[in-house]
Amino acid sequence: MLTSILLSAGFALMGAGIGAGIVAIGAGLGIGRIGGQAMEGIARQPEAAGKIQTAMLIIAALIEVVSLFAVVVCLLIALGDYTF
Amino acid sequence: MLISSQTATAAGDEEDKTGFIMHHVKDSHEWHFATFGNTHITLPLPVIIYSSDRGLEFYMSTQFQNPETHTFGKAYAHNGYYIDEHDHLKALDENRSFIELSITKNVAMLFIVLAIVIWIILSAASHYKKHPGQAPKGAASFIEPIVVFIRDEIALPNIGHHKYKKFTPYLLTIFFFIWFGNLLGLFPGAANLTGNIAVTATLAIFTFFVTNLNGNKDYWKHVVATPGVPAPLLLIIVPVEIIGLFTKPFALMVRLFVAITAGHIVILSFIGLIFVFESYAVGLASTVMVVFINMIELLVATIQAYVFTLFSAMYIGQAVAEHDHH
Numbered sequence: 001m002l003t004s005i006l007l008s009a010g011f012a013l014m015g016a017g018i019g020a021g022i023v024a025i026g027a028g029l030g031i032g033r034i035g036g037q038a039m040e041g042i043a044r045q046p047e048a049a050g051k052i053q054t055a056m057l058i059i060a061a062l063i064e065v066v067s068l069f070a071v072v073v074c075l076l077i078a079l080g081d082y083t084f
Numbered sequence: 085m086l087i088s089s090q091t092a093t094a095a096g097d098e099e100d101k102t103g104f105i106m107h108h109v110k111d112s113h114e115w116h117f118a119t120f121g122n123t124h125i126t127l128p129l130p131v132i133i134y135s136s137d138r139g140l141e142f143y144m145s146t147q148f149q150n151p152e153t154h155t156f157g158k159a160y161a162h163n164g165y166y167i168d169e170h171d172h173l174k175a176l177d178e179n180r181s182f183i184e185l186s187i188t189k190n191v192a193m194l195f196i197v198l199a200i201v202i203w204i205i206l207s208a209a210s211h212y213k214k215h216p217g218q219a220p221k222g223a224a225s226f227i228e229p230i231v232v233f234i235r236d237e238i239a240l241p242n243i244g245h246h247k248y249k250k251f252t253p254y255l256l257t258i259f260f261f262i263w264f265g266n267l268l269g270l271f272p273g274a275a276n277l278t279g280n281i282a283v284t285a286t287l288a289i290f291t292f293f294v295t296n297l298n299g300n301k302d303y304w305k306h307v308v309a310t311p312g313v314p315a316p317l318l319l320i321i322v323p324v325e326i327i328g329l330f331t332k333p334f335a336l337m338v339r340l341f342v343a344i345t346a347g348h349i350v351i352l353s354f355i356g357l358i359f360v361f362e363s364y365a366v367g368l369a370s371t372v373m374v375v376f377i378n379m380i381e382l383l384v385a386t387i388q389a390y391v392f393t394l395f396s397a398m399y400i401g402q403a404v405a406e407h408d409h410h
Contacts, residue, residue, distance in 0.1 A: 061387040065339045068346040075349070079106060 016077035019070065027067035031060045101359055105352040109276050109345055111190045112171050113145040114154070117273050124154045129192060131173065133165065135182035145186075190283065193275035197265045205260065227260075234259055238394050242401040251400050254294055258287060259393040266344055266385030270378060278388075279345035281337065288337035291396045296329065299403040332399055336392055343388045347381040 038056040042049045107116075115127035131143040147162045149155060156167035164176050173184050187195075208224040215221075220228050239248040239255055265278040277283055305311065307325045310318065354374045358367045 057383070058387060058391065061343070061384060061391060062339075065343050065388075068342040069338065071346055072342055079102075 012077055016074040019077075020074040023067045023070040023074070026070075027064060030063045030067075034059050034063070102353075102356050105349055105356060108352055109279060109348050110171065111188050111275075111280060113148070113156070113167055113173070113186060113188055115189045115192060115275065116154075122152070126154060129189065130187045131165075131167075132185040132187065133173070133182050134185055135180065189275045190277055190280045193265075193269070193277045194283070197261065197268055197277060200268070201260050201264050230259075231256060234393065238390075238397045242394070242397040243404065244401065244406070246406070247404050251294070251298075251397070254290075255393050255397055258290070258396060259389050262287070262340065262392055263386060263389035266389060267382065269344065269348070270381055270385065276345065276348055278340055279348055281341045284337045284341040287340070287392070288333035291336060291399065292330075292333040294396070295399045295403045298400065300406070302405065302407050303403045332395075336395055340388050340392055343384055347377075347384055351377055351381065 034056055038052050041052045113131060114129055117125045117127070119125070128144050128146045131145055131148065133141045133143070135141070141163070143162065143165075145167075148160050148165070148167045150157070150160060155169075156171065157169060158166045158176075160166060161176055164180070165173060165182075166176060167173050173186065175182060204223050204227065207222065208220070208227050211220060211222060211224040219225075234256055235248070235252050239252045242248075243251055262278055265283075268274055269276050269278060307329065308322060310321050310325065313321055351374055354370045354377065358370045
């Protein structure tokens with residue numbers, strides 16, 4: 001019985017770690033896309049560089065926060081105390 | 085049986101090396117600055133309790149803790165109350181009901197941020213009163229570009245030129261409060277004010293009331309009886325719209341809370357790495373990373389204040405928009 005409890009706690013921690021990794025992939029893909037499109041926009045029209053850069057930073061902050069939602073969930077799993 | 089992530093670590097580790105992260109990010113009944121060996125540099129804070137039979141009671145947090153190690157616990161109960169290991173105030177009698185009005189670390193930080201924001205704004209306002217029509221100097225020259233930016237780029241385009249003046253003071257207040265709260269929380273030794281979900285929940289509730297109390301008939305018709313939708317679909321659309329009324333401030337609350345708390349946790353984790361590895365090379369690399377991430381957090385502080393204000397302005401704009409019907 002002890003092994004099964006330790007196994008479930010172990011799986012929970014593993015889930016938290018894998019979840020955080022997948023979240024990082026999601027955030028990287030999303031923000032990388034924004035950065036890429038912003039670069040293209042600036043390359044097409046260098047006069048609009050200031051506006052594009054501002055918009056890019058703001059949208060990147062919004063997407064990053066979505067990834068942080070998931071990171072907080074993983075942290076809660078990892079640092080929680082499982083009482084039996 | 086209690087299994088936490090600490091038991092899952094290797095059997096060689098005696099101490100808990102990462103508990104300080106949550107301890108720094110959460111609220112606390114005393115303001116802990118540093119610990120050198122056995123001396124703790126802390127600022128004890130008042131514990132204020134209101135109960136219906138005993139009325140208002142004032143204590144200091146030192147009365148609930150061990151004088152040497154500054155740990156709280158049931159063993160240091162005082163007058164029927166104690167603070168447990170999760171820093172919650174509890175009564176020894178389980179059925180006792182009381183309201184806790186303590187000045188905790190975050191409340192003290194709130195007062196400090198309040199004092200600083202009010203001081204800056206009032207000195208700018210008094211400058212405008214004493215020198216009407218002249219170029220601003222001092223605090224006035226600091227806040228004037230920001231106020232003009234919020235009025236012209238956030239309030240005016242989103243709310244419309246008829247009604248924006250009524251809501252600009254609210255938007256300015258939340259912008260300055262969140263901005264200064266975020267920035268001051270990044271100082272070492274400061275408390276994590278806007279990373280407390282109760283604070284961001286209160287700000288989101290303010291936005292909720294400001295939008296919905298000022299909603300005009302078109303806004304409420306859009307929520308309860310969306311025009312142009314056939315009757316069977318209304319059964320689905322109306323609950324979704326009503327839930328949408330609540331998810332918007334909920335998203336505001338979680339966005340600000342998570343952005344600031346996660347930033348603090350990342351900075352603290354890099355510092356914790358130094359103690360986990362106990363090597364000079366890791367210390368140097370960690371310090372460089374911490375400085376770099378602190379700079380990013382300054383940017384995030386400003387962006388999150390801007391985003392909160394922008395979304396509040398957008399929701400207010402949706403609530404007071406005048407549709408011209410065809």
